[in-house]
Amino acid sequence: MSETTVAPKTPTLPEEWREPLIWLAILCTLIALFVPLAFLAGDDGVAKPLRTPAGLCVILIAGAVASVRFKGWFGDILLFLSAHVTAGILLFMLPAYTGAAGWGFWLLLAGSWLLAWQVVTRLSDRRLNGYKQTLLDLAIPILFGLWLLLLWEMIVVGAGVPYVLLPPPSQIGARIAESLPLLWADFQQTFLLGVLPGYIIGCGAGFIVAVLVDKVPFLQRGLLPVGNMASALPIIGVAPIMVMWFGFGPSSKIAVVVIMIFFPMLVNTVAGFAAAGNMEKDLMRTYAASYGQTLSKLRLPNAMPFIFNALKINSTLALIGAIVAEFFGSPTVGMGFRISTEFGRLNTDLVWATIAVAALAGSTFYGLIALVERRITFWHPSARG
Amino acid sequence: MNEPSLKEPDVSEKSVIQIDDLSLIFETNDGPVHALSDIDLSIAEGEFVSLIGPSGCGKTTLLRVIADLERATAGSITVNGVSPEQARLNRAYGYVFQAAALYPWRTIDRNIALPLEIMGLSKEEQNSRIAKNLDLVNLTGFEKKFPWQLSGGMQQRASIARALAVEPDLLLMDEPFGALDEIVRDHLNEQLLKLWEKTNKTVVFVTHSIPEAVFLSTKIVVMSPRPGRVHDVIDCNLPRERTLDVRETPQFLEIAHRVREGLRAGHSYDD
Numbered sequence A: 001m002s003e004t005t006v007a008p009k010t011p012t013l014p015e016e017w018r019e020p021l022i023w024l025a026i027l028c029t030l031i032a033l034f035v036p037l038a039f040l041a042g043d044d045g046v047a048k049p050l051r052t053p054a055g056l057c058v059i060l061i062a063g064a065v066a067s068v069r070f071k072g073w074f075g076d077i078l079l080f081l082s083a084h085v086t087a088g089i090l091l092f093m094l095p096a097y098t099g100a101a102g103w104g105f106w107l108l109l110a111g112s113w114l115l116a117w118q119v120v121t122r123l124s125d126r127r128l129n130g131y132k133q134t135l136l137d138l139a140i141p142i143l144f145g146l147w148l149l150l151l152w153e154m155i156v157v158g159a160g161v162p163y164v165l166l167p168p169p170s171q172i173g174a175r176i177a178e179s180l181p182l183l184w185a186d187f188q189q190t191f192l193l194g195v196l197p198g199y200i201i202g203c204g205a206g207f208i209v210a211v212l213v214d215k216v217p218f219l220q221r222g223l224l225p226v227g228n229m230a231s232a233l234p235i236i237g238v239a240p241i242m243v244m245w246f247g248f249g250p251s252s253k254i255a256v257v258v259i260m261i262f263f264p265m266l267v268n269t270v271a272g273f274a275a276a277g278n279m280e281k282d283l284m285r286t287y288a289a290s291y292g293q294t295l296s297k298l299r300l301p302n303a304m305p306f307i308f309n310a311l312k313i314n315s316t317l318a319l320i321g322a323i324v325a326e327f328f329g330s331p332t333v334g335m336g337f338r339i340s341t342e343f344g345r346l347n348t349d350l351v352w353a354t355i356a357v358a359a360l361a362g363s364t365f366y367g368l369i370a371l372v373e374r375r376i377t378f379w380h381p382s383a384r385g
Numbered sequence B: 001m002n003e004p005s006l007k008e009p010d011v012s013e014k015s016v017i018q019i020d021d022l023s024l025i026f027e028t029n030d031g032p033v034h035a036l037s038d039i040d041l042s043i044a045e046g047e048f049v050s051l052i053g054p055s056g057c058g059k060t061t062l063l064r065v066i067a068d069l070e071r072a073t074a075g076s077i078t079v080n081g082v083s084p085e086q087a088r089l090n091r092a093y094g095y096v097f098q099a100a101a102l103y104p105w106r107t108i109d110r111n112i113a114l115p116l117e118i119m120g121l122s123k124e125e126q127n128s129r130i131a132k133n134l135d136l137v138n139l140t141g142f143e144k145k146f147p148w149q150l151s152g153g154m155q156q157r158a159s160i161a162r163a164l165a166v167e168p169d170l171l172l173m174d175e176p177f178g179a180l181d182e183i184v185r186d187h188l189n190e191q192l193l194k195l196w197e198k199t200n201k202t203v204v205f206v207t208h209s210i211p212e213a214v215f216l217s218t219k220i221v222v223m224s225p226r227p228g229r230v231h232d233v234i235d236c237n238l239p240r241e242r243t244l245d246v247r248e249t250p251q252f253l254e255i256a257h258r259v260r261e262g263l264r265a266g267h268s269y270d271d
């Protein structure tokens, strides 16, 4: 654990593609110089083309040329600055160009995006020591994510996409900020009262039944085919029945979650128990180990990669299950309820805000499980890296 | 375990393993495989018996029958006077597999502790046995490494330490030194011989190496394949205390020659 091994990373962009893409960025910028940046309504109400400012083009081209000229950190920094200063200025001007962006705007955006891509590629090739590398490893996906949001914002606003179809991230962000108490209540209802208990019950039950199935082989023949069938049950069909049986409250959501995740857990755990090698099992036999000792010292640790696989799949399934179940009946709170009602009122930004919360909750949940997994199954060939 | 015995520490006549007319047929999809056929073998307490023979002649299978990892289809076998199953449940033997079979989620010292945990030994007892046996196989300093961080030969040595830590009276070893280089092999051969001399263990040892078999054994069982049979049993009456130099003596070379002849004859059944 203590060694600082540098895992070889695959470059995000093949070497031979890099320079051509730089030239493409320069080409975009040059063309932008001769096409309008936007069409702004004048005093007479007639849209007039606005020339692309030469200064912006100079910044981009300077960065592009510098990146070819300087391969070291200096080049990285110039490249980073030119891409992001341009993008920053475009973002700053964006509100004025709502629905009015011209080819110049899109070409400059494409140019700065190409340069930013180069930055990410060059950064991910860099090797640093200790915490600096950790920071860099963190910075790269963050930069990537920010650019996704940026492009989303620019395209939706610049092209004038109706907000009902797709609101820009800035509006979703603003909506999240002003509806925090509402979103928090929804999160509590769906995640803390539905997903989490359902997850614990479903995974726990799946595991316990797996141990029983393992001990009583006839169950294996009977239960596993049923399990495979049950995991193919459409949640759309199950959810309304559960709501009918268990009411609008969280118990029906828990029931749906349990039904969805029980069998993946069961099947994976049984497969994991069966995966212990013959020689490893023979070893236990030579020690005259009891069933329980063989289970706890060999078959359970050996099954951990399988079990964590199920735990990860189930974290996603549980969230989907609880949200969809709310479509079929819930109190007037909950993420699924929010999505279905606000969608009906065409409050798309609140729908998106809820989706963002769900995505954040789901990926945090998944990430935590993956973190525990890394601690426990570090020995598995797939984790040793 | 045993009550203190008054007999001299020499090879006694008490039989540890008694095999009569034993056969084993594996039923496979392509028909039955006669892995062992009419084996007769008697191994007395304190003997060091090597099984040697071409690949596929049933050495591993025979060892597994003794260890109750495989059931004979005919004939009889007793280990310490009881059935192999009873002997296994009594933890009568330690088994070294042809591959290391260490658990990758346990460090080397925890791997060696595995049988000791199962036997319910105290922590102090476990630790002293771990240290002693790691030292014996020259792995001191590697106790906190994981098996996959060691070379194949080191892993195999760790698995030998694990079997020895059980301190069994009967050691069943399936090509334990097959994966090791010559020098380490010589060293471990000497260590094993010393251990055997000191503790009066009974050892059944599978090998492909004639010098190794002659150097270690009191008795060499030459096997031949299809069906697996005992071709010849060669007594090996070198002095009990021997060093590696014994390999240059005429007596040693003569026994080695006999073993080689036996192996040749066994092979010729094929053609």
Ligand SMILES: Nc1ncnc2c1ncn2[C@@H]1O[C@H](COP(=O)(O)OP(=O)(O)OP(=O)(O)O)[C@@H](O)[C@H]1O
Pocket (backbone or CB within 6 Å): B026, B027, B028, B033, B034, B035, B054, B055, B056, B057, B058, B059, B060, B061, B062, B228
């Ligand atoms: N589980 C099994 N099922 C079917 N056949 C088997 C099984 N185990 C061993 N055999 C067959 O029994 C015969 C003896 O195998 P065994 O493993 O005992 O050979 P061996 O002498 O140990 O060979 P090697 O020196 O290569 O280890 C072989 O022909 C093998 O194919």
Ligand SMILES: [Mg+2]
Pocket (backbone or CB within 6 Å): B059, B060, B061, B098, B174
């Ligand atoms: Mg073998």
